[in-house]
Amino acid sequence: MANSLRKQEILEAAARLFRDRGYPATSMRHLAEEVQLKASSLYNHIGSKEEILKTICFDNARRFADGMTDVQANQELGAAGKIKALIRLHIQIATHDLTSVTAFNDEWRHLSEPHLSEFKKMRKNYENAFKDILTQGIEEGIFRSQNPTILLYSILSSFRWLYDWFKPERSIDSKQLEEEMTNLIMNGLLSNNPSE
Amino acid sequence: MANSLRKQEILEAAARLFRDRGYPATSMRHLAEEVQLKASSLYNHIGSKEEILKTICFDNARRFADGMTDVQANQELGAAGKIKALIRLHIQIATHDLTSVTAFNDEWRHLSEPHLSEFKKMRKNYENAFKDILTQGIEEGIFRSQNPTILLYSILSSFRWLYDWFKPERSIDSKQLEEEMTNLIMNGLLSNNPSE
């Protein structure tokens, strides 16, 4: 059996390459170079190129699914509180394992069947749960009455720059990030006090 | 010289494939099949695979640059009006030529030098102009005081689902889309009248 530490190193290098160049444009030879091996040696640690992609995609899908389950289970939270918790979830996941999340975000479409369908199902479940919270907030009159689908995708998309752009060394504090994104999503761009 | 109508057909098919599978995963053979030609025949109409990508990327970059120039030139608009005009610009471009914009949005990174650098420069210019408007609004007290970079990227990202998701047959009216996205970005999620 293969060295598990070495395997982790390969997975991380792959996530970085998948993020920077995309899955199809990343070759096994290039990946091998990154971890100072020959391409053939990689296969002592991983089964195939796609197996790496599967690991990255489903690990991250599970993180989001688990986060959503926690939010749903929290009886004390209203719709607004749940949305705030989900904003925190997205930022936490983004700052925790940036390269994996970035790769996961865009490269899942290169999964082959049946994994592709399974992944899409998990993604749809997450979106539906998110949309349910938005709809609930609209029905309760807490959220501005809007098309929940437009809301859902606009909000989910607004996180995407985090994955593309955020680097630890950019020195934006994750607490500040959370506060400002919550502010923007909940309260919008306009000031409440245009006179001051 | 090649038939220009045929060339347009090839460019559109390529844009669609680049959006669906990405640039590296799209082969000339597959593209040829889409327009019912053999791969070698494509080269009577286009110079290379990357030339197609260049066309898509720079055509769209120019659309955004021109739109920004118009907004900047409009003296009557304040910061809020300019942001609204830019929201309209993004939606108009997205609904006008969806596939091209999608390809442009993600696949520019596969450009080779010196085109890659040129493209990045145009993109940076656009972002800086957008950020200037946000900063202006904050200084005037019209916009909530926030980190302009976080604002900028959150807003720009929030448009991205349009390119991934929007299809004409989804029957969301583009006027409604504009209104609701403006609402969300300017006024946020929370209702002004939680009691009604």
Added chain:
DNA sequence: GTCTATATAAGGATAGAC
């Protein structure tokens, strides 16, 4: 302007020596 045939390079993955 489209075809067949082909040049040339690079891809994922395996076999077998060490």
Added chain:
DNA sequence: GTCTATCCTTATATAGAC
């Protein structure tokens, strides 16, 4: 567990017949 050598497939692009 890593290597060299290699298999097989696919990629972009060109040459030249029609």
